[in-house]
Amino acid sequence: MRIGVLTGGGDCPGLNAVIRAVVRKGVSTYGHEFVGFRDGWRGPLEGLTRPLGIPEVRGILPRGGTILGSSRTNPFKIEGGVERIKANLADHGIDALIAIGGEDTLGVATKLDELGVNVVGVPKTIDNDLGATDYTFGFDTAVNIAMEAIDRLHTTAESHHRTLVVEVMGRHAGWIALHAGLAGGANVILLPERNFDIDQVAAYVEKRFQTQYSPIIVVSEGAMPLEGQMVLQNQEKDAFGHVRLGGIGQWLAGEIEERTGKEARTVVLGHIQRGGTPTAFDRVLATRFGLHAIDAAHDGDFGTMVALRGTDIVRVPLAEATRELKTVPVERYTEAEVFFG
Amino acid sequence: MRIGVLTGGGDCPGLNAVIRAVVRKGVSTYGHEFVGFRDGWRGPLEGLTRPLGIPEVRGILPRGGTILGSSRTNPFKIEGGVERIKANLADHGIDALIAIGGEDTLGVATKLDELGVNVVGVPKTIDNDLGATDYTFGFDTAVNIAMEAIDRLHTTAESHHRTLVVEVMGRHAGWIALHAGLAGGANVILLPERNFDIDQVAAYVEKRFQTQYSPIIVVSEGAMPLEGQMVLQNQEKDAFGHVRLGGIGQWLAGEIEERTGKEARTVVLGHIQRGGTPTAFDRVLATRFGLHAIDAAHDGDFGTMVALRGTDIVRVPLAEATRELKTVPVERYTEAEVFFG
Amino acid sequence: MRIGVLTGGGDCPGLNAVIRAVVRKGVSTYGHEFVGFRDGWRGPLEGLTRPLGIPEVRGILPRGGTILGSSRTNPFKIEGGVERIKANLADHGIDALIAIGGEDTLGVATKLDELGVNVVGVPKTIDNDLGATDYTFGFDTAVNIAMEAIDRLHTTAESHHRTLVVEVMGRHAGWIALHAGLAGGANVILLPERNFDIDQVAAYVEKRFQTQYSPIIVVSEGAMPLEGQMVLQNQEKDAFGHVRLGGIGQWLAGEIEERTGKEARTVVLGHIQRGGTPTAFDRVLATRFGLHAIDAAHDGDFGTMVALRGTDIVRVPLAEATRELKTVPVERYTEAEVFFG
Amino acid sequence: MRIGVLTGGGDCPGLNAVIRAVVRKGVSTYGHEFVGFRDGWRGPLEGLTRPLGIPEVRGILPRGGTILGSSRTNPFKIEGGVERIKANLADHGIDALIAIGGEDTLGVATKLDELGVNVVGVPKTIDNDLGATDYTFGFDTAVNIAMEAIDRLHTTAESHHRTLVVEVMGRHAGWIALHAGLAGGANVILLPERNFDIDQVAAYVEKRFQTQYSPIIVVSEGAMPLEGQMVLQNQEKDAFGHVRLGGIGQWLAGEIEERTGKEARTVVLGHIQRGGTPTAFDRVLATRFGLHAIDAAHDGDFGTMVALRGTDIVRVPLAEATRELKTVPVERYTEAEVFFG
Incomplete structure (x- = not known):
């Protein structure tokens, strides 16, 4: 078989580990050949490729990012996009595609599968918000x-x-805030799943100052206060109604300073959360995803995606990946509240 | 309720996170009082305690080790041990014990439970070899x-x-070697679960030298070669038949040097694997174990142990913890072999 | 002797290492007694103390921050401040003060020394911009x-x-940007010492995009473009003329996007640069500073400050610390320019 | 000019940073061409080369090891070695050599310089024991x-x-033990520079156990007890009289267990001390060494070596590098003793 590989969406530690595992097993166990498509769906769309064999994947396991590049290109939004992809795949003699990406990338994969393209998906989201799998690598x-x-x-x-207010990634789901807040001993954790009461947050801060310690608040970039608590100009919110200018973290620090009369500062972690060498958990998970994805492709089990269930890697229908967002359930948030204040 | 807490066996990153979660939730949600028993089962045996409340658990979440100390004391091997434990628990007005430990510590807990002591267990083994839970913290x-x-x-x-030969922990189960080897891109991984053929290992090494890269072998301390391949004096093996003098890693390096004619060196990671600040995964898992253990104690659900199943914390009978060793299944090892050589 | 210790100004990894070394050597070698003054000069001003002996300094070597707390209180700006400090020192029977801090804290120390207070200084600035010493800890x-x-x-x-634009600390001196940029392989490094030409920066970025790699720009928070290149509203600059709203990093990213037509993002590292466990270099330097400061106090060599010269710790007049800001010399910046673009 | 570059001796974090800086500045500032000689002096001896230009040095700054490979080959110990080197350098049109290495590598460089080969040296020793420079990278x-x-x-x-006994590198000089011991808060530090009294060490251990804390001993691999305290078989010592079998760390742990009746364990850090990504200090120092070495070569200032003096990079005669071993002076050791016990 001749197999194309691509990575789409935001970068995520572990992408290279998937690529390496796919190629190592594909070549040595099954004798497959590989073509690397560059920059997500732009690769097959525009016929942009790079060589992909054992030498190209040597030494990439510990490296962040993706040697294939990435983009947010969506061929379904481009006139004749699907036809061009099919033509380019045919030109390169591609029997199957392994698409590594998040909701958008796998959404395209799902539709292409329905149109007869042989696709196996590998889920990727640093936010851990894909419903079909217990965890995604990068998280x-x-x-x-x-x-x-x-x-x-x-x-x-x-x-x-x-x-100190720490703003972390998580536009729609608060998994990073929840886990980092629990692990870091935060005194308040604020998630997109539940609008927070700024008065309650200030009360937690005051309570904490009564000990010898100082408060740390962890907030998802997508968290919002209760209706009416944030009075801002329209232009300071983005399309989702999220605060743009300075972000929610900066807004929180201002409010807390005002209410407590004590200094508050914000740190926005931003892109350092998604770059760099993956942890062992992510390298192992990404490697196993890669090994099982190439098995699925070899078996001709297309239209599927690999997923983690407990300690097992399983295959699920590709469509499941995008069916629903996995948000933090209320019991996980309640569990964490015991540490607030 | 008045609740005793103890930690037994080898130390493990995350023990303090469990203790903190137990106390934080016990005090703030349920109004429990706590007594810290020192040095594992030696604490209740000899009546050694230390205060354990909110102030004592502040700041310990990121710290390795255990503020309660540990030991391998087994009260069932001491004349009148059980009676002394019961008397000391009565003296301190203890309604229930939370015992955090591995096979040995929980084995004692199981027997004490059968003898009427109220116990909730929290599983702990850096080797990840307890059958009742998907993962243990520290691993x-x-x-x-x-x-x-x-x-x-x-x-x-x-x-x-x-x-380079890297010898890691794992006397009976090769989980650390398997995961660290996969994550680190090792060229050979050797586990206690399967005796290795030293000639095959040397062949992998030779194959690797044909690339520009050099071989890394990860070996569990409990791994052994095929019958007859290791010719050693009796006194060089310990009670389990494992190599003592210098360890299996050193033996391997010697054999590889001899067979390949190229230098080989060994690094024995030893105690640095079990000390120091826990990862986020371990801090979150340990914290959740603690929160659920105090719930179980509060519910009077004794003779149980908390365990991880997928992403949920569940309660299982204490006896399950020690029923059988969770070794690396053959399919997980086979999965990894694609990277050998 | 009875010796007071205080830490002033912004926190800095290594403060606790100094305190520990002062106390360990003072007690064990010289038999001194210690009083900890809290929150910088506010401590002696308001008579706020905490116990400071061998038990209090155990385990603090690897910890960031300062167990004594800090503040920016300046007693010379407070009516009767100096008299209150003298009175409080007398009340606590203090023979000498060890003041650990930067320009402001040591400026106060210098004036108090001239007014007859026995002071030994320890230099501290994360920005490494004190002229009297080769390096300061924390940097x-x-x-x-x-x-x-x-x-x-x-x-x-x-x-x-x-x-990607990385904004680091350095309001008046670019040492952090220079060293982090060199160590991180940045493609452009921008310092407060030299106003940059935004067109030249954009040219470097374009040049870098011609390779397969992408540009990283490291910029000190106090760096500024050439006169006239930054067109902003008055309220967007602070008292120093520095950009406030979003900072120089955000301004740079906007300009680069506009000029290159390619995405640019900013990460502001902020407070994570000054918290947490110190490196070995800083722990050793801080420890040696502490050991030599207590020697100076014991010798009655007041009005001095410890400083690093090559590999030696020496004593210099306190006034030297604040005499002039140590900025990045032009030859060090030129040395780095070979890597630009 | 056409310049050869080689790296010799044990590997050391920062070697690649030197190579990169040499090539980046040589090509972009001076228009030099480069030839990479492989595996230390074996390269010019056997004419083993690899291409070395801007593309080859991209991305190597953060990588440990050396892309040129290394060896301990000494051409002066090989019949006709010098002549073969001269012939090979002529064949490749080499105008000057940049030799990066420690005592042995630079010793060869010094002799070749005297025989008319144009050489500039860059000092490298992880042990920090070269007299001519304040610090070496890797340390x-x-x-x-x-x-x-x-x-x-x-x-x-x-x-x-x-x-716990931690055995670190340092066969002849105890710099790593001294600095790591100070930085890590060790209770005893043992160096090759001064034979230790095992009874005194045991006394320190006993004293430490009287606190709630436990003793950590840091020992250089080359440290030795007082005459007569170590009773071992001849075959257990190596050519330098150092303990072979198990090392000095293991011997110490055994003695301490025996004298204190409490468990003692050893960790030998070994090769993990010299691999992997360099710290910022080492990347900056190595980069600056490289920049100044290529300046020296360009200036025709052969027979010199770059060195750090305070914060400046200077040129010193190559012969100085090997003139004398820089051991830990007695005052630095005495300074540290205040923390013992």
């Missing part, structure tokens, strides 16, 4: 980076009797 | 430490065209 | 944290063909 | 790795009331 790395930042901030908060 | 930290060491050794191996 | 830690962030960002930049 | 990385291991071991020592 553990992001949580560890955020936790290490929180560990560092504890000492600076205590030395200066100030509140 | 992820150990794997990451081993992986980082392997990452470092790759460059030194390549610069000198030599084989 | 190496900040540079390593920034370097690790840049390492992570390389992969994300490459995967998405975008420019 | 700071090794110290940080050892310190992190000690940090981890503290918690395991405390949880089990046991002594």
Whole structure:
């Protein structure tokens, strides 16, 4: 078989580990040949390829990012996009595609599968919000980076009797905030799943200042206060109604300073959460996803996606990946509230 | 309720996170009081306690080790041990015990439960070899430490065209070797679950030297070669038949040097695998174990142990913890073999 | 002797290492007694103390922040401040003060010394901009944290063909940007010492995009473009003329996007640069500073400050610390320019 | 000019940073061409080369090891070795050599310089024991790795009331032990520079056990007890009289167990101290060494070596590198003793 591989969407630690596992097993166990498509769906759309064999995947396991490049190109939004993809796949003699990506990338994969393209999906989202799998790779790395930042901030908060607000990724789901907040010993954790009461947050902060320690608040970039608590100009919100200018973290710090009369500062972790070398958990998960994805392709089991269930890698229908967003359930949030204040 | 807490066996990153979660939730949600028993079962045996409340658990979440101390004391091997434990628990007005430990510690807990002591168990083994739970805390930290060491050794191996053998923990189960080896891109992984053929290992090493890269072998301390391949004096093996003097890693390096004519060196990671600050995965798992253990104690659900199943924390009978060792199944080992050589 | 210790100004990894070394040597070698003054000069001003002996300094070596707390209180700006300090020192029977801090804290120390207070200074600035010493502790830690962030960002930049701007600390001196930029392999480094030409920066970015790699720009928070290149509203600059709203990093990213037509993103490292466990370099330097400061106090060599010269710790007049800001010399910047573009 | 580059001796974090800086500045500033000689002096001896230009040095800054490979080959110990080197350099049109290495590599460079070969040296020793320079790169990385291991071991020592012995590199000089011991808060530090009294060490251990904390001993691999205290078979010592079998760390642990009646364990850090990504200090130092070495070559200032003096890079005669071993001076050791016990 001749197999194309592509990576789409935001980068995520572990993408290279998937690519390496796919190629290593494909070549050595099954004798497959590989073509690397560059920059997500733009690769098959525009016929952009790069060689992909054992030599190309040597040494990439510990590296963040993706040697194939990525993009958010959606061929279904481009006139004649699907036809061009089919033509390019035929030109390169591709028997099957392995598409590694999140909701958008796998959404395209699902539709192409329905149109007769042989696709196997590998789920990827740093936010861990795909319903079909227990975990996605990249998430553990992001949580560890955020936790290490929180560990560092504890000492600076205590030395200066100030509140520190840490804004982490998570536009629609608060998994990174929940896990990093629990792991870092945050005093308040705020998620997109539940609008927070800024008065309650200020009360937690005051309570914490009564100990010798200082408060750390972890907030998802997509978290929002209760209706009416945030008075902002229209242009300061983005299309989702999220705060743009300075972000929710900066808004929170301002409100807390005002209500407590004590300094508050914000750190926005941003892109350092998604770059760099993956943790062991993510390298093992990504490697296993890769090994099972190439098995599925070899078996001709197209239209499927690999997923983690407990400690097992299973195959599920591709459509499941995008069926529903996996948000933090209320019992997981309640579980964490015991540490608030 | 008045609840005793103890930690037994080898130390493990995450023990303090369990203790903190138990106390934080016990005090703030249920109004429990706590007594810390020192040094595992020696604490209740000899009446050694230390105060355990909110102030004592502040700041311990990121710390390795256990603030309660540990030991391998087994009260069932001590004349009148059980009676002394019961008397001391009565003296301190203890309604229930939370015992955090591995096979031995929970084995004692199981027997005490049968003798009428109210016990809830929390599983702990850095080796990840308890059958009743998907993962134990400490394991992820150990794997990451081993992986980082392997990452470092790759460059030194390549610069000198030599084989590096990394000996990791795992006397009876090869989980650390398997995960660290996969995550670190090892060329051979050797586990206690399957005796290895030293000639095959040397062949993998030779094959690797044909690339520009150099071989890294990850070996569990309990791995052994095929019958007859290791010719040693009796006194060089310990009670389990494992190599003592210098360990299996050193033996392997010697054999590989001899067979390949190229330098081989050994690194024994030893105790650095089990000390220090836990990873986010372990802090979250340990924290959740603690929260659910205190729930079980509060519910009077004694003789149980908390366990991870998928992403849920569940309660299982204490006896399950020690029923059988969870070794690496053959399919997980086969999955990894694609990377050998 | 009875010796007071205080830490002032922004927190900095290594403060606790100084405190520990002062107390360990003072008690065990000289038999001194210690009083900890809390929150910088506010401590002696308001008579706020905490116990400070061998037990209090156990385990603090690896901890960031300062167990004594800090503040920016300046007693010379407070009516009767100096008299209150003298009275409080007399009340606590203090023979000498060890003041650990930066320009402001040591400026106060210098004036108090002239007014007859026995003071020994220990220099501290994360920005490494004190003229009297080769290095200050905290700087190496900040540079390593920034370097690790840049390492992570390389992969994300490459995967998405975008420019990443990393804004680091350094309001008046560019040492952190220079060292982190050199260590992280940045393509452009921008310092407060030299106004940059935004057109030249855009040219470097374009040049970098011609390789397969993507540009990383490291910029000190205090760096500024050439006169006239930044057109902003007055309220967007702070008292120093620095950009406030979003910072210089965000401004740069906007300009680069506009000029290159390719995405650019900013990461502001902020407080994570100054918190957390110190590097070995900083722990050793801080420890040696502490050991030599207590020697100076014991010798009655007041009005002095410890400083690093080559590999030696020496004593210099306190006034030297604040005499002039140590900025990045032009030859060090020129040395780095070979890597630009 | 056409310039050859080689790296010799044990690998060391920062070698690639030197190579990169040499090539980047040589090509872009001076228009030099480069030839990479492989595996130390074996390269020019046997004419083994690899291409070395801007593309080859991209991305190598953060990587440990050396892309050129290394060896301990000494052409002066090989019949006709010098002549073959001269012939090969002529064949490749080499105008000058940049030799990066330690005592042995630079010793060869010094002799070749005297025989008319144009050489510039760059000092490299992870042990930091070259007299001509304040610091060598690689040392700071090794110290940080050892310190992190000690940090981890503290918690395991405390949880089990046991002594932990950490054996670090340093056959002839104790710099790594001194700095890692100071940074890690060791209770005893033992160096090759001064034979230790095992009874005194045991006394320190006993004293430490009287606190709640447990002892950590850091020992250089080349440290030795007082005459007569170590009773071993001849075959257990190597050519230098150092203990072979199990090393000095293992011997120490045995003696301490016997004298204190409490468990003692040894960790030998070994090769993980010299592999992997360099710290910022080492990347900056190595980069600056490279930039100044290519300047020296361009200036025709042969027979020199770059060196660090305070914060400046200077040129010194090559012969100085090997004139004398820089051991730990007695005052630095005495300074550290305040923390013993």
